[in-house]
Amino acid sequence: MKRRQFFGATAALVLAAGLAAPATAQDAKTFVIGVSIPSATHGFMGGLNWHAQETIARLEATYPQLDFVLATAGEAAKQVSDIEDMLATRNIDALVVLPFESEPLTSPVKAVKDAGKFVTVVDRGLSVAGIEDLYVAGDNEAFGRVAGEYFKAHLPAGAKIVVLRGIATTLDNERVDAFEKAIEGSGIEVLDKQHGDWNRDKAFTVMQDYLSKYPQIDAVWAADDDMAVGAMAAIEQAGRTSEMWIIGGAGMKEIVKRIMDKDPQLPVDVTYPPALISSAIEMTALNFVSSAPVYGRFIIGSTLITPENAAKFYFPDSPF
């Protein structure tokens, strides 16, 4: 029993400290914003982590009354614990969360909301509508459609293309469905669509096999910049660089640089910016430091990166 008493005493102390803090600093109330995101397991998430850290550093410097708690999780269960810890021990006033998966995160995030906190959900919606105050996301439907429209406009009827898909998820299905709908009626033939799992090595292998299988390929929709890098290496190995162009997606700095340099193999790219986490954190902060209304849905469009506008999307310091 001794140990439990010890913990109880600690908890009471923490609670007392938590209650005391706002009382002593009544004139300058600090707000704590918790940020919970998946850890940097691949390029896009690496970029997202970097942008989150940059934004937090900038906001903490600008607004002394804001404090941030950042937690990264490698799986859904860890993220649930992170959020529970933030609510229980860090006394957060707002939560910015990019759910690892929708289903398991729905009730923990609802608990935060029920405790009267401000909730911002980023990119992946929860499975119950109406929990969040603010929803910030990219546009997966537009991501596929914008790419599809480019293919339709720049390829003649009868052209043959191959598609590399991501990890099998709803998000990937939405993108591919929108792409196929956009090229409908153009006479473009999709020879094949296999999963490259948003991974360079996997995309390299799948592209090699496409190249052995099909003597004619006019263009590749790699649907992700990491996969585009892998596919380009395979095409170069086969000596077929001049035969086809490639469209990736997201906005990796190396790819954006090559578009800036007018690489004929990479005419354009479709954005799905990892910096969307910055929009979410900034807007959540605005809710506490200004009287600007912050609620509703904020959808960041997917647009084409062309040689003309590429400089706007180029972040040389970001790891992605």
Added chain:
Amino acid sequence: MRNLSLSALGPLAALILLIGLGASLNDNFLSSANITNVLARSAFIGMIAVGMTFVITSGGLDLSVGSMAAFVAGMVILAMNALQPRLGVGLPLALVGIAVAVGVGLLAGLANGLLVTRVGIEPFIVTLGTMGIFRSLVTWLADGGTLSLDFTMREYIGPIYYGGFLGISWPIITFALVVIVGEVAMRHTRFGRYCEAIGSNEKVARYSAVKVERIRLLTYVALGLLVGLATILYVPRLGSASGSTGLLWELEAIAAVIIGGTALKGGFGRVWGTVVGVLILSLIGNILNLANLVSPYLNGAIQGVIIVLAVVLQRKKASVEGR
């Protein structure tokens, strides 16, 4: 090859069946380009699996090889990028990369081996730990993103993966050499016999004056070296390393070893069987890509069926021989 039992013939028959299936489904399957692709992409896991054969034969296990490969690749890229301004693009820099790969691989293998033999921790636990350590280190080094080799240097070392000798690409040649050395070491040297002795009964081996710790340590160091060697061939391919490099390679290597007829509990190893196992696993992926036979979602299921079948065949053999 005396007494080729069912367990030895099974994987070989499966391989031949797969080749026949592939050839009947797609005319390009037997083209030299496709064969080169499949063999070259098998080379990384293949070389690691040869090293793994020795570790498993002597009763050990190494779960860290995939993460280790990513970590070694990251270190190679960092070292080469750092020294490029001083050495310039050329042979000296390439040699630095090779030295770093071999050195880091060796040290990583040594760390695993020492923790297993000197500290006496279960290999499963040691390598589960180092697996996490190497994977996190490379993610940290890459700042969560991707480490990329400078473009001009990548062009320069590209031929290590894409080039070749007499029309056979370097990864295939290296893989073949590793297999020959491995097969000879397993069948015709004291080292191979000691590995089998330790794996089948450690106590008896110890009483027979086999230096158990030293042989075990050597298997881990050799595996580390082979991971380094695989990385030398891997880095020129895409010139990058990230947290997702080499993901699940350890399980593919272990699966290949088991499919090939090496006993998971140790005591018996078959290097050429491991090669058959590696080829089976990469042919399944290749055929599924070439043929649209079943949904690619089922790739893992088909590999799983083959792994289980291979172990079932091993069991039959064991009961026939009354072991």
